Amino acid sequence: MTRFTEELRIAADPIFNAIFDHPFVRGIADGTLRKEQLIHYVKQDFEYLNAYIRIYGMAISKCDDRDTMALFNEQISFILHSETHPHQNFCEVAGVTYEEMQSFPLAPSAHHYIRHMLNAAHEGNMEDIIAALLPCPWTYAEIGKRLLEEVKPSRTHKFYDWMHFYGDREFGITEQMRLLLDKWAEPLSPERKRRLKEHYLTSCQLEYMFWDMAYSLEEWPVNAMKAEGVGR
Ligand SMILES: Cc1ncc(CN)c(N)n1
Incomplete structure (x- = not known):
């Protein structure tokens, strides 16, 4: 029987491929990203990961077994x-x-992504949270692995550390989250499984949008938030 999370990955394949081909990811491969693009990414990702930690905290508050609590705690x-x-x-x-x-205040796509994960956490159960969180480690694990295979970076490559960080590591947590989601989804109705797939695919789309946001230096259409320091 196909694992539930394998079905999710198959459905997301066009999005994963679009991410591998995205100019920001290509720019990591060939080292051509501009300074402003790297800065925009880090500012936004710092806030994104803060939100991700908070959502793990929400997941812990809904947990009833110590092993899962320990896993989320380790991830934080x-x-x-x-x-x-x-x-x-x-x-x-x-x-x-x-x-x-x-x-820094959130740009629109980072804002959207964080709100999507928070909605799943507020409205759903553990399986909804994991479905929305899973594309984060999964897409980066595949990007890292692919870049290591394709570029075979030498120690002098600008993004050697970045590629090794994700290419060497993220499959561990991805597999642990997949095992949980497979187990929790198994007894659910087709309707509930469709909802989980929707959470997962939306997060995959938002992963793409996050790269695009960093590459295009995306900001809100009218520059009224930055000056006020609001928007998180
Ligand atoms: C937006 C995003 N997605 C995934 C990752 C990898 N944990 C990240 N740092 N940022």
Whole structure:
């Protein structure tokens, strides 16, 4: 029998392919990203990962077993203490400090993505939360692995650390989340499974939009938020 999460991955294949071909991901491969694009990405991703941590916290509040609590707790720690490294890589290439990149208002696509995950967490159960969170590690694990295979970066490649960080690691958490989602989805009705697929595919689309936001330096249409420091 096909795993539920395998069905999700198959349905998302065109989105994964569009992400691999996106100019930001191509720019990591050939080292051609501009300073402003790296800066926009880090500012937005810092806020995105803060939200992701909070959503793990919401998931813990709905948990009734210690193993799952421990998994989410480890992941929070991983984001806080390790996922700073790929950000540092982008900051070094852009010639800025990480501290300067923190606490900026959200751009529209980052805002949309965070609100989508928060909605799933507020309105749904554990399986809704995992379905919305899963594309985050899964897409990056595949991007990292593909880039390592394609580029075979030498130590002097600008984004050597970024590629190794994601290419070497993220399949572990992806597989652990997949096992949970497969288990929780198994007894559910076709209607509920459709809803989970919708959460997952929407997050995949928003992963694409996040890359696009960073590449195009996306901002709100009227510049009235930045000056006020609002928009999170
Ligand atoms: C938007 C986004 N998606 C995924 C990842 C990888 N954890 C990330 N850092 N940022």
